[in-house]
Amino acid sequence: MSRLRRMPRQQQPARPARRRSYDQFCATARALDSVGDRWTLLIVRELLAGPRRYTDLHADLPGVSTDVLASRLKDMEQGGLAVRRRLPPPAAAAVYELTERGRGLLPVLAALDRWGAPALGERRPTDAVRAHWFALPLLRALDRLTHGGVVEVRLAEGEFHIRTGAEAGGGDAYGYGPADRPDACLVLDAEVVLELGRGGCTLAEAVEEGRAKVLGEGPLADELRGGGHPGA
Incomplete structure:
Protein backbone atom coordinates (compact mmCIF):
# COMPACT_ATOMS: atom_id res chain seq x y z
CA MET A 1 0.00 0.00 0.00
CA SER A 2 1.44 3.32 -0.97
CA ARG A 3 1.88 5.71 1.83
CA LEU A 4 0.35 8.99 0.76
CA ARG A 5 0.37 12.09 2.82
CA ARG A 6 -3.01 13.67 3.10
CA MET A 7 -2.76 17.27 1.95
CA PRO A 8 -4.52 19.75 4.21
CA ARG A 9 -7.63 21.23 2.72
CA GLN A 10 -7.18 24.73 1.47
CA GLN A 11 -8.76 27.21 3.82
CA GLN A 12 -11.57 29.09 2.17
CA PRO A 13 -11.98 32.74 3.11
CA ALA A 14 -14.87 33.24 5.48
CA ARG A 15 -17.90 34.66 3.76
CA PRO A 16 -19.47 37.69 5.36
CA ALA A 17 -22.81 36.92 6.91
CA ARG A 18 -25.54 37.86 4.46
CA ARG A 19 -28.44 39.74 5.90
CA ARG A 20 -31.83 38.41 5.10
CA SER A 21 -33.54 40.10 2.21
CA TYR A 22 -36.94 39.91 0.62
CA ASP A 23 -35.17 40.04 -2.77
CA GLN A 24 -37.93 42.20 -4.21
CA PHE A 25 -37.37 45.21 -6.45
CA CYS A 26 -39.61 47.39 -4.30
CA LEU A 105 -36.86 57.64 9.88
CA LEU A 106 -38.52 60.19 12.20
CA PRO A 107 -41.61 60.56 9.94
CA VAL A 108 -41.84 56.75 9.78
CA LEU A 109 -41.82 56.46 13.58
CA ALA A 110 -44.30 59.33 13.86
CA ALA A 111 -46.66 57.59 11.42
CA LEU A 112 -46.37 54.28 13.30
CA ASP A 113 -47.02 56.09 16.58
CA ARG A 114 -50.16 57.68 15.15
CA TRP A 115 -51.34 54.36 13.67
CA GLY A 116 -50.71 52.47 16.91
CA ALA A 117 -52.25 55.04 19.27
CA PRO A 118 -55.76 53.46 19.25
CA ALA A 119 -54.26 50.16 20.43
CA LEU A 120 -52.82 51.63 23.64
CA GLY A 121 -55.95 51.65 25.77
CA GLU A 122 -55.16 51.39 29.46
CA ARG A 123 -51.61 50.79 30.60
CA ARG A 124 -51.09 47.12 31.41
CA PRO A 125 -49.31 46.09 34.65
CA THR A 126 -46.53 44.54 32.56
CA ASP A 127 -46.01 47.63 30.39
CA ALA A 128 -42.66 49.40 30.79
CA VAL A 129 -42.74 53.17 30.30
CA ARG A 130 -40.18 55.91 29.78
CA ALA A 131 -40.95 59.62 29.69
CA HIS A 132 -39.32 60.25 26.30
CA TRP A 133 -41.59 57.67 24.66
CA PHE A 134 -44.27 60.37 24.77
CA ALA A 135 -42.21 62.74 22.62
CA LEU A 136 -43.62 61.45 19.33
CA PRO A 137 -47.32 62.08 20.07
CA LEU A 138 -46.47 65.48 21.54
CA LEU A 139 -44.42 66.45 18.48
CA ARG A 140 -47.43 65.51 16.37
CA ALA A 141 -49.74 67.62 18.52
CA LEU A 142 -47.45 70.65 18.26
CA ASP A 143 -46.37 70.31 14.65
CA ARG A 144 -48.07 73.57 13.70
CA LEU A 145 -46.09 75.76 16.08
CA THR A 146 -44.71 78.77 14.25
CA HIS A 147 -42.15 79.82 16.87
CA GLY A 148 -38.97 77.81 17.12
CA GLY A 149 -37.39 76.88 20.42
CA VAL A 150 -36.89 74.22 23.02
CA VAL A 151 -39.80 73.02 25.16
CA GLU A 152 -39.04 71.15 28.36
CA VAL A 153 -41.76 68.61 29.14
CA ARG A 154 -42.39 67.40 32.69
CA LEU A 155 -44.37 64.24 33.29
CA ALA A 156 -44.78 62.11 36.38
CA GLU A 157 -42.67 59.51 34.50
CA GLY A 158 -39.78 61.94 34.04
CA GLU A 159 -38.63 64.77 31.81
CA PHE A 160 -37.64 65.23 28.19
CA HIS A 161 -37.45 68.13 25.79
CA ILE A 162 -38.55 68.73 22.22
CA ARG A 163 -37.40 71.18 19.59
CA THR A 164 -39.85 73.12 17.47
CA GLY A 165 -39.63 75.14 14.30
CA ALA A 166 -36.11 75.90 13.09
CA GLU A 167 -34.68 74.33 16.24
CA ALA A 168 -35.89 70.93 15.05
CA GLY A 169 -34.26 71.14 11.63
CA GLY A 170 -31.07 69.21 10.99
CA GLY A 171 -30.73 67.77 14.48
CA ASP A 172 -32.45 65.76 17.15
CA ALA A 173 -36.19 66.45 17.32
CA TYR A 174 -36.28 65.55 21.00
CA GLY A 175 -33.88 64.77 23.81
CA TYR A 176 -33.60 63.01 27.13
CA GLY A 177 -34.03 64.79 30.44
CA PRO A 178 -34.48 68.51 31.11
CA ALA A 179 -33.18 71.10 28.67
CA ASP A 180 -30.26 73.36 29.55
CA ARG A 181 -32.05 76.56 28.58
CA PRO A 182 -35.65 75.86 27.62
CA ASP A 183 -37.72 78.56 25.97
CA ALA A 184 -40.82 77.19 27.69
CA CYS A 185 -41.81 74.42 30.04
CA LEU A 186 -44.88 72.23 29.69
CA VAL A 187 -46.24 70.39 32.75
CA LEU A 188 -48.89 67.72 32.15
CA ASP A 189 -49.49 64.00 32.46
CA ALA A 190 -49.04 61.17 29.99
CA GLU A 191 -52.75 60.68 29.44
CA VAL A 192 -53.11 64.29 28.29
CA VAL A 193 -50.16 63.86 25.92
CA LEU A 194 -51.83 60.84 24.33
CA GLU A 195 -55.12 62.72 24.05
CA LEU A 196 -53.32 65.62 22.37
CA GLY A 197 -51.62 63.21 19.98
CA ARG A 198 -54.96 61.63 19.03
CA GLY A 199 -56.49 65.06 18.44
CA GLY A 200 -58.95 64.57 21.29
CA CYS A 201 -58.26 68.07 22.61
CA THR A 202 -56.04 71.06 21.95
CA LEU A 203 -53.33 72.29 24.25
CA ALA A 204 -55.31 75.49 24.79
CA GLU A 205 -58.25 73.42 26.05
CA ALA A 206 -55.98 71.37 28.33
CA VAL A 207 -54.46 74.55 29.77
CA GLU A 208 -57.87 76.16 30.26
CA GLU A 209 -59.16 73.05 32.04
CA GLY A 210 -56.11 72.95 34.32
CA ARG A 211 -54.82 69.65 32.91
CA ALA A 212 -51.68 71.28 31.50
CA LYS A 213 -49.55 74.22 32.57
CA VAL A 214 -47.15 76.33 30.51
CA LEU A 215 -44.25 77.98 32.33
CA GLY A 216 -42.06 80.71 30.91
CA GLU A 217 -42.33 83.95 29.00
CA GLY A 218 -41.78 84.77 25.36
CA PRO A 219 -43.34 84.04 21.96
CA LEU A 220 -43.09 80.26 22.19
CA ALA A 221 -44.63 80.10 25.67
CA ASP A 222 -47.40 82.46 24.57
CA GLU A 223 -48.12 80.32 21.51
CA LEU A 224 -48.22 77.18 23.64
CA ARG A 225 -50.78 78.82 25.88
CA GLY A 226 -52.78 79.53 22.73
CA GLY A 227 -52.82 75.85 21.84
CA GLY A 228 -49.93 75.81 19.39
CA HIS A 229 -52.08 76.94 16.47
CA PRO A 230 -51.50 80.22 14.67
CA GLY A 231 -54.29 82.64 15.33
CA ALA A 232 -55.86 80.44 17.99
Missing part, protein backbone atom coordinates in the same frame (compact mmCIF):
# COMPACT_ATOMS: atom_id res chain seq x y z
CA ALA A 27 -38.76 50.35 -2.10
CA THR A 28 -40.93 49.06 0.75
CA ALA A 29 -39.18 45.70 0.66
CA ARG A 30 -35.78 47.38 0.60
CA ALA A 31 -36.76 49.49 3.60
CA LEU A 32 -37.87 46.40 5.51
CA ASP A 33 -34.57 44.74 4.63
CA SER A 34 -32.97 47.49 6.75
CA VAL A 35 -35.46 48.11 9.55
CA GLY A 36 -37.88 45.20 9.48
CA ASP A 37 -36.15 43.12 12.14
CA ARG A 38 -37.60 43.05 15.65
CA TRP A 39 -36.22 45.85 17.86
CA THR A 40 -34.59 47.87 15.07
CA LEU A 41 -37.18 50.64 14.88
CA LEU A 42 -37.33 50.87 18.67
CA ILE A 43 -33.56 51.38 18.71
CA VAL A 44 -34.11 54.15 16.16
CA ARG A 45 -36.73 55.66 18.48
CA GLU A 46 -34.14 55.78 21.27
CA LEU A 47 -31.40 57.27 19.08
CA LEU A 48 -33.71 59.95 17.66
CA ALA A 49 -33.23 61.65 21.03
CA GLY A 50 -29.47 61.82 20.54
CA PRO A 51 -26.31 59.73 21.01
CA ARG A 52 -26.55 56.93 23.57
CA ARG A 53 -24.22 54.46 25.21
CA TYR A 54 -24.89 50.76 24.77
CA THR A 55 -25.75 50.36 28.46
CA ASP A 56 -28.27 53.21 28.30
CA LEU A 57 -29.90 51.71 25.22
CA HIS A 58 -30.17 48.35 26.95
CA ALA A 59 -31.71 49.97 30.04
CA ASP A 60 -34.37 51.79 28.00
CA LEU A 61 -35.28 48.78 25.86
CA PRO A 62 -36.70 46.38 28.45
CA GLY A 63 -36.90 42.85 27.12
CA VAL A 64 -34.11 42.99 24.54
CA SER A 65 -31.20 40.62 25.08
CA THR A 66 -27.62 41.88 24.95
CA ASP A 67 -26.89 39.64 21.96
CA VAL A 68 -29.86 40.90 19.97
CA LEU A 69 -29.12 44.53 20.79
CA ALA A 70 -25.48 44.17 19.74
CA SER A 71 -26.53 42.41 16.53
CA ARG A 72 -29.10 45.06 15.62
CA LEU A 73 -26.64 47.89 16.26
CA LYS A 74 -24.07 46.18 14.06
CA ASP A 75 -26.65 45.77 11.30
CA MET A 76 -27.58 49.44 11.62
CA GLU A 77 -23.93 50.45 11.28
CA GLN A 78 -23.49 48.26 8.21
CA GLY A 79 -26.70 49.64 6.73
CA GLY A 80 -25.63 53.25 7.17
CA LEU A 81 -28.32 54.05 9.75
CA ALA A 82 -26.05 54.57 12.75
CA VAL A 83 -22.41 55.10 13.65
CA ARG A 84 -20.39 54.33 16.74
CA ARG A 85 -17.96 56.94 18.03
CA ARG A 86 -15.99 57.63 21.17
CA LEU A 87 -16.68 60.74 23.20
CA PRO A 88 -13.67 62.89 24.10
CA PRO A 89 -12.33 62.97 27.67
CA PRO A 90 -13.43 63.19 30.40
CA ALA A 91 -16.39 61.06 29.19
CA ALA A 92 -14.25 58.67 27.10
CA ALA A 93 -17.28 56.49 26.40
CA ALA A 94 -18.48 54.95 23.15
CA VAL A 95 -21.88 56.07 21.93
CA TYR A 96 -24.16 55.20 19.05
CA GLU A 97 -25.88 57.89 17.02
CA LEU A 98 -28.03 58.05 13.93
CA THR A 99 -26.72 59.14 10.57
CA GLU A 100 -28.67 61.57 8.43
CA ARG A 101 -30.31 58.57 6.78
CA GLY A 102 -31.21 57.16 10.17
CA ARG A 103 -32.72 60.46 11.30
CA GLY A 104 -34.83 60.36 8.16
Whole structure:
Protein backbone atom coordinates (compact mmCIF):
# COMPACT_ATOMS: atom_id res chain seq x y z
CA MET A 1 0.00 0.00 0.00
CA SER A 2 1.44 3.32 -0.97
CA ARG A 3 1.88 5.71 1.83
CA LEU A 4 0.35 8.99 0.76
CA ARG A 5 0.37 12.09 2.82
CA ARG A 6 -3.01 13.67 3.10
CA MET A 7 -2.76 17.27 1.95
CA PRO A 8 -4.52 19.75 4.21
CA ARG A 9 -7.63 21.23 2.72
CA GLN A 10 -7.18 24.73 1.47
CA GLN A 11 -8.76 27.21 3.82
CA GLN A 12 -11.57 29.09 2.17
CA PRO A 13 -11.98 32.74 3.11
CA ALA A 14 -14.87 33.24 5.48
CA ARG A 15 -17.90 34.66 3.76
CA PRO A 16 -19.47 37.69 5.36
CA ALA A 17 -22.81 36.92 6.91
CA ARG A 18 -25.54 37.86 4.46
CA ARG A 19 -28.44 39.74 5.90
CA ARG A 20 -31.83 38.41 5.10
CA SER A 21 -33.54 40.10 2.21
CA TYR A 22 -36.94 39.91 0.62
CA ASP A 23 -35.17 40.04 -2.77
CA GLN A 24 -37.93 42.20 -4.21
CA PHE A 25 -37.37 45.21 -6.45
CA CYS A 26 -39.61 47.39 -4.30
CA ALA A 27 -38.76 50.35 -2.10
CA THR A 28 -40.93 49.06 0.75
CA ALA A 29 -39.18 45.70 0.66
CA ARG A 30 -35.78 47.38 0.60
CA ALA A 31 -36.76 49.49 3.60
CA LEU A 32 -37.87 46.40 5.51
CA ASP A 33 -34.57 44.74 4.63
CA SER A 34 -32.97 47.49 6.75
CA VAL A 35 -35.46 48.11 9.55
CA GLY A 36 -37.88 45.20 9.48
CA ASP A 37 -36.15 43.12 12.14
CA ARG A 38 -37.60 43.05 15.65
CA TRP A 39 -36.22 45.85 17.86
CA THR A 40 -34.59 47.87 15.07
CA LEU A 41 -37.18 50.64 14.88
CA LEU A 42 -37.33 50.87 18.67
CA ILE A 43 -33.56 51.38 18.71
CA VAL A 44 -34.11 54.15 16.16
CA ARG A 45 -36.73 55.66 18.48
CA GLU A 46 -34.14 55.78 21.27
CA LEU A 47 -31.40 57.27 19.08
CA LEU A 48 -33.71 59.95 17.66
CA ALA A 49 -33.23 61.65 21.03
CA GLY A 50 -29.47 61.82 20.54
CA PRO A 51 -26.31 59.73 21.01
CA ARG A 52 -26.55 56.93 23.57
CA ARG A 53 -24.22 54.46 25.21
CA TYR A 54 -24.89 50.76 24.77
CA THR A 55 -25.75 50.36 28.46
CA ASP A 56 -28.27 53.21 28.30
CA LEU A 57 -29.90 51.71 25.22
CA HIS A 58 -30.17 48.35 26.95
CA ALA A 59 -31.71 49.97 30.04
CA ASP A 60 -34.37 51.79 28.00
CA LEU A 61 -35.28 48.78 25.86
CA PRO A 62 -36.70 46.38 28.45
CA GLY A 63 -36.90 42.85 27.12
CA VAL A 64 -34.11 42.99 24.54
CA SER A 65 -31.20 40.62 25.08
CA THR A 66 -27.62 41.88 24.95
CA ASP A 67 -26.89 39.64 21.96
CA VAL A 68 -29.86 40.90 19.97
CA LEU A 69 -29.12 44.53 20.79
CA ALA A 70 -25.48 44.17 19.74
CA SER A 71 -26.53 42.41 16.53
CA ARG A 72 -29.10 45.06 15.62
CA LEU A 73 -26.64 47.89 16.26
CA LYS A 74 -24.07 46.18 14.06
CA ASP A 75 -26.65 45.77 11.30
CA MET A 76 -27.58 49.44 11.62
CA GLU A 77 -23.93 50.45 11.28
CA GLN A 78 -23.49 48.26 8.21
CA GLY A 79 -26.70 49.64 6.73
CA GLY A 80 -25.63 53.25 7.17
CA LEU A 81 -28.32 54.05 9.75
CA ALA A 82 -26.05 54.57 12.75
CA VAL A 83 -22.41 55.10 13.65
CA ARG A 84 -20.39 54.33 16.74
CA ARG A 85 -17.96 56.94 18.03
CA ARG A 86 -15.99 57.63 21.17
CA LEU A 87 -16.68 60.74 23.20
CA PRO A 88 -13.67 62.89 24.10
CA PRO A 89 -12.33 62.97 27.67
CA PRO A 90 -13.43 63.19 30.40
CA ALA A 91 -16.39 61.06 29.19
CA ALA A 92 -14.25 58.67 27.10
CA ALA A 93 -17.28 56.49 26.40
CA ALA A 94 -18.48 54.95 23.15
CA VAL A 95 -21.88 56.07 21.93
CA TYR A 96 -24.16 55.20 19.05
CA GLU A 97 -25.88 57.89 17.02
CA LEU A 98 -28.03 58.05 13.93
CA THR A 99 -26.72 59.14 10.57
CA GLU A 100 -28.67 61.57 8.43
CA ARG A 101 -30.31 58.57 6.78
CA GLY A 102 -31.21 57.16 10.17
CA ARG A 103 -32.72 60.46 11.30
CA GLY A 104 -34.83 60.36 8.16
CA LEU A 105 -36.86 57.64 9.88
CA LEU A 106 -38.52 60.19 12.20
CA PRO A 107 -41.61 60.56 9.94
CA VAL A 108 -41.84 56.75 9.78
CA LEU A 109 -41.82 56.46 13.58
CA ALA A 110 -44.30 59.33 13.86
CA ALA A 111 -46.66 57.59 11.42
CA LEU A 112 -46.37 54.28 13.30
CA ASP A 113 -47.02 56.09 16.58
CA ARG A 114 -50.16 57.68 15.15
CA TRP A 115 -51.34 54.36 13.67
CA GLY A 116 -50.71 52.47 16.91
CA ALA A 117 -52.25 55.04 19.27
CA PRO A 118 -55.76 53.46 19.25
CA ALA A 119 -54.26 50.16 20.43
CA LEU A 120 -52.82 51.63 23.64
CA GLY A 121 -55.95 51.65 25.77
CA GLU A 122 -55.16 51.39 29.46
CA ARG A 123 -51.61 50.79 30.60
CA ARG A 124 -51.09 47.12 31.41
CA PRO A 125 -49.31 46.09 34.65
CA THR A 126 -46.53 44.54 32.56
CA ASP A 127 -46.01 47.63 30.39
CA ALA A 128 -42.66 49.40 30.79
CA VAL A 129 -42.74 53.17 30.30
CA ARG A 130 -40.18 55.91 29.78
CA ALA A 131 -40.95 59.62 29.69
CA HIS A 132 -39.32 60.25 26.30
CA TRP A 133 -41.59 57.67 24.66
CA PHE A 134 -44.27 60.37 24.77
CA ALA A 135 -42.21 62.74 22.62
CA LEU A 136 -43.62 61.45 19.33
CA PRO A 137 -47.32 62.08 20.07
CA LEU A 138 -46.47 65.48 21.54
CA LEU A 139 -44.42 66.45 18.48
CA ARG A 140 -47.43 65.51 16.37
CA ALA A 141 -49.74 67.62 18.52
CA LEU A 142 -47.45 70.65 18.26
CA ASP A 143 -46.37 70.31 14.65
CA ARG A 144 -48.07 73.57 13.70
CA LEU A 145 -46.09 75.76 16.08
CA THR A 146 -44.71 78.77 14.25
CA HIS A 147 -42.15 79.82 16.87
CA GLY A 148 -38.97 77.81 17.12
CA GLY A 149 -37.39 76.88 20.42
CA VAL A 150 -36.89 74.22 23.02
CA VAL A 151 -39.80 73.02 25.16
CA GLU A 152 -39.04 71.15 28.36
CA VAL A 153 -41.76 68.61 29.14
CA ARG A 154 -42.39 67.40 32.69
CA LEU A 155 -44.37 64.24 33.29
CA ALA A 156 -44.78 62.11 36.38
CA GLU A 157 -42.67 59.51 34.50
CA GLY A 158 -39.78 61.94 34.04
CA GLU A 159 -38.63 64.77 31.81
CA PHE A 160 -37.64 65.23 28.19
CA HIS A 161 -37.45 68.13 25.79
CA ILE A 162 -38.55 68.73 22.22
CA ARG A 163 -37.40 71.18 19.59
CA THR A 164 -39.85 73.12 17.47
CA GLY A 165 -39.63 75.14 14.30
CA ALA A 166 -36.11 75.90 13.09
CA GLU A 167 -34.68 74.33 16.24
CA ALA A 168 -35.89 70.93 15.05
CA GLY A 169 -34.26 71.14 11.63
CA GLY A 170 -31.07 69.21 10.99
CA GLY A 171 -30.73 67.77 14.48
CA ASP A 172 -32.45 65.76 17.15
CA ALA A 173 -36.19 66.45 17.32
CA TYR A 174 -36.28 65.55 21.00
CA GLY A 175 -33.88 64.77 23.81
CA TYR A 176 -33.60 63.01 27.13
CA GLY A 177 -34.03 64.79 30.44
CA PRO A 178 -34.48 68.51 31.11
CA ALA A 179 -33.18 71.10 28.67
CA ASP A 180 -30.26 73.36 29.55
CA ARG A 181 -32.05 76.56 28.58
CA PRO A 182 -35.65 75.86 27.62
CA ASP A 183 -37.72 78.56 25.97
CA ALA A 184 -40.82 77.19 27.69
CA CYS A 185 -41.81 74.42 30.04
CA LEU A 186 -44.88 72.23 29.69
CA VAL A 187 -46.24 70.39 32.75
CA LEU A 188 -48.89 67.72 32.15
CA ASP A 189 -49.49 64.00 32.46
CA ALA A 190 -49.04 61.17 29.99
CA GLU A 191 -52.75 60.68 29.44
CA VAL A 192 -53.11 64.29 28.29
CA VAL A 193 -50.16 63.86 25.92
CA LEU A 194 -51.83 60.84 24.33
CA GLU A 195 -55.12 62.72 24.05
CA LEU A 196 -53.32 65.62 22.37
CA GLY A 197 -51.62 63.21 19.98
CA ARG A 198 -54.96 61.63 19.03
CA GLY A 199 -56.49 65.06 18.44
CA GLY A 200 -58.95 64.57 21.29
CA CYS A 201 -58.26 68.07 22.61
CA THR A 202 -56.04 71.06 21.95
CA LEU A 203 -53.33 72.29 24.25
CA ALA A 204 -55.31 75.49 24.79
CA GLU A 205 -58.25 73.42 26.05
CA ALA A 206 -55.98 71.37 28.33
CA VAL A 207 -54.46 74.55 29.77
CA GLU A 208 -57.87 76.16 30.26
CA GLU A 209 -59.16 73.05 32.04
CA GLY A 210 -56.11 72.95 34.32
CA ARG A 211 -54.82 69.65 32.91
CA ALA A 212 -51.68 71.28 31.50
CA LYS A 213 -49.55 74.22 32.57
CA VAL A 214 -47.15 76.33 30.51
CA LEU A 215 -44.25 77.98 32.33
CA GLY A 216 -42.06 80.71 30.91
CA GLU A 217 -42.33 83.95 29.00
CA GLY A 218 -41.78 84.77 25.36
CA PRO A 219 -43.34 84.04 21.96
CA LEU A 220 -43.09 80.26 22.19
CA ALA A 221 -44.63 80.10 25.67
CA ASP A 222 -47.40 82.46 24.57
CA GLU A 223 -48.12 80.32 21.51
CA LEU A 224 -48.22 77.18 23.64
CA ARG A 225 -50.78 78.82 25.88
CA GLY A 226 -52.78 79.53 22.73
CA GLY A 227 -52.82 75.85 21.84
CA GLY A 228 -49.93 75.81 19.39
CA HIS A 229 -52.08 76.94 16.47
CA PRO A 230 -51.50 80.22 14.67
CA GLY A 231 -54.29 82.64 15.33
CA ALA A 232 -55.86 80.44 17.99
